[in-house]
Amino acid sequence: MDEAQLVMDTALLAGQILLANGSEIARVEDTMQRIADNAGYRYANIFVLLTGITMSLPDGESTQVRPIHSRTIDLEKVAQVNTLSRQFASDEIDLPTFYQQLRQIEVAVPTFPFWLQELAAIVVSMTLMVAFTGIDAPVKLLFAMLAGGGGYAVFYYVNHELRVRFLSEFLASLVIGFVAYVGIRWLGFTHAAGDAVIIGALMPLVPGVPIMNAFSDTMSGNYLSGPARAVEAVLSVCAIGLGIAIMVSLW
């Protein structure tokens, strides 16, 4: 492999990892540009959309494209690419090492185990229920725990095993609504308490990354990718809303 090709491959791989794991467009472009600059190829042309990357080097005759078919959220990978790019910029690692390390990131990166994520979802549900509504009776906290934990477990399972977009949010919110319904129907919760349980339990499902990126992509002038992210966020919210609407109409 000649050097120009390696530069291209490295930059594209870095961009691909960033884009597929929840980075904003400006960061992808900036990182790729820096990689090309630091490797001695200034004025590389890099064009990044939410669904693909195009790159060409000024004196090479080839242009390369990387489609990004699926995106998940794993900010640890974004951080690692960022770190590697910094190390490359300060000459701590050379280009072949950089490329190897990038491939390592794609294969194995530390993630929090499922039980810890589940615990995190429960903590988010309970704390935000108290913060938003002021309701902190132990029984209601227990229900927020069940609803938040159950909802997130469904969300996680459908996302990782079945890989159906938006269905995960929908099913999770159905579960959450059902738990709150049980509380109201058989344990004599007031409607306000039921509301509180649902509000808390929904919080782990909030599409924080698409919302934030929709904002920052639009502000950085990526008028195709920003609104596309907004569509992603709105569809997630609609899926959640639909599930909740179905359960609430049973009350």
Next chain:
Amino acid sequence: MIHIIIEGILAYAATVGFGIILNIPRHALNVAGWIGAAGWAVYELIVLRSGAQIPLAQMAIGMLTAGLLIGVLSNWAARVKHMPVILFNIPSLVPLVPGGQAYQVIRNLVTGHGTIALDYLGQVIAIAGMIALGFLLSELLVRITYRLRHTLKTK
């Protein structure tokens, strides 16, 4: 005062929890948590003593300030820790998300209270807009300080 400290602790836990869900690096969790706590505490401080029904204007100012603070602190943390800024601002934004109001929109739509739903929808839009504005202002502030530092250095 006790109230605000408790709320801050809740927001810290929620932010760290959301950070774990997003799989942010372990050594970014603590800082993100503090930023989330600071943002929520400032919001609570501003809307304090306004009873159960917080006036929309006060809520908006609270959200604006909280968004601004989170934006500035996140940028600072990103610079100090050499990490992407989204590791800090996304999780710490979570306590500010108008989840309660968004839920009320759905609930009132389904139960046939269209006007109340519309009222809540207005709140959701106002809050989201104010947070976005806060972030924009923080970006401005960061740019200004960066430029100031730059000009001071070159002189």
